[in-house]
Amino acid sequence: MQLLIEIIQQIIFGTVMGCIYALVATCMVLIYKGTGILNFAQGEMVVFSTFISYTLRVAFQLPYWVVFPLSFVISWFFGMLLEVLSFRRVIGKPHLNSLMACVAVGMILRNATGQIWTFDDLRMPPPFSDQVFTLPLGLVISPLFLGIISISFAIMIVFYLFLNRTRVGLSIRATAQNPTAAMLMGVPVSYVYSMCWAISASIGSIAGILISPLLVLNVGMFIIILKAIVAAVLGGIESLPGAVLGGILLGILENLIGTFLPSWIRQIFVWVILLGVIIAIPQGLWGRKKQKRV
């Protein structure tokens, strides 16, 4: 019984982290589907945005209901700027070019973040109380956990509706499938590419605000965020629902393994999964095998 409760508790913790993986994996899938680039700089982008949020909250003393939307908007333009300055120039080039561009942008951002702010650890104030309260059966949960889960799901639902129920969303999906045809329909395709980066940066900024109070905020946080790439690949790199399920599954597995096995296993577990998936099921759990196009 005690074991069962412990497992449920770890599933709750895992879901919290999993929501963050899901959000960031969603960003990566959007960019991959939209522009064909696997964004290895997503971790650094999230960290950069989170330092902006930190400044807004701590230095400017803005309340969180202002910080969330403001950070979202600032990150939107930050994402667009990155696309215009760098990633636009590697679209349609071999994967190696875009990979190297991501590595370079990631390195630049990592160092810029450290230079602009600090390379030391910061403590991000939580947007919701992190005081845990006890549920029946001795399970513990905090408003912060509930906030992370509900905001993450709200964003994913709004994003889903945006993609599937709006004209702009339709044009993004169309561009992802056939940019030439989208152009012929009147879609300004390069603007769509910018928008993919903008949306990803913005959603990433929210993920950063949500998760950083549970971690230490520093430039090294990118590596934790980057684990979302495993979620994206696990879910099938082209599938948005796959990214969400993959993210939550990864968060839960990671917590369960961390609880019952030595901690060094937890550290490498995620990356072993990545390797395993790429070797054994490259189309991911919810992706589909490459088929011939129309």
Place this chain on the structure above:
Amino acid sequence: MLKITNIEVYYGNIYALKNISLEVDQGNIVTVLGANGAGKSTLLKAISGLIFPVRGGIEFMQERINGISPHRIVRMGISHVPEGRELFPDLTVLENLMMGAYIKKKIKEIADDLDVIYGYFPILRERKSQNASSLSGGEQQMLAIGRALMSNPRLLLLDEPSLGLAPRVVEGIYRIIRGINGKGTTILLVEQNAKVALTIANYGYVFETGTVTVVGRGADLLQNEHVKKAYLGR
């Protein structure tokens, strides 16, 4: 309506179109015939802005359009049904058609156009919730034409609408093309299938390795000895 003067298009060092001049008058069906690799598709791509000619002019409604990107050209009233149809495979039939109406904002207008397209191609209404990739070749061609019509073009560019289709299906599609033209849309039709194209064309051009070799009225071209030998297999 469309006037092309001496355009040249290169792919790297190799020319695809050399000194092409051609005119399309309002209300007509004009066809461009020629074998594979003669530059027919390149011509359409140059008109819709997918590739830019290095020399020469393309005028549409007295306005120079070469150098303008495709997403603006479609707003000027030119719609291109590209070679190989280029549908959005994982969007539904209805979503593909809605993408065709991307440049339009008025919902009422879009709904009316949708009815017109469904009138031309009733099968698309039946299949509206299916993914485009699940359609047969003929249905895909119908969807590609329907999608292009959703922008209400004044000039419709058609690239090999008969390619890979059974003769009976081709006949049906050509009947619709004639109907579309009857309602006032000018059509520039590229075909390898000269026989079927010439039956509906007012006049035609024959392309050979990037240059125009024969020009004439549709009925005359059907009788032209060179065309007969090279493209009609007689």
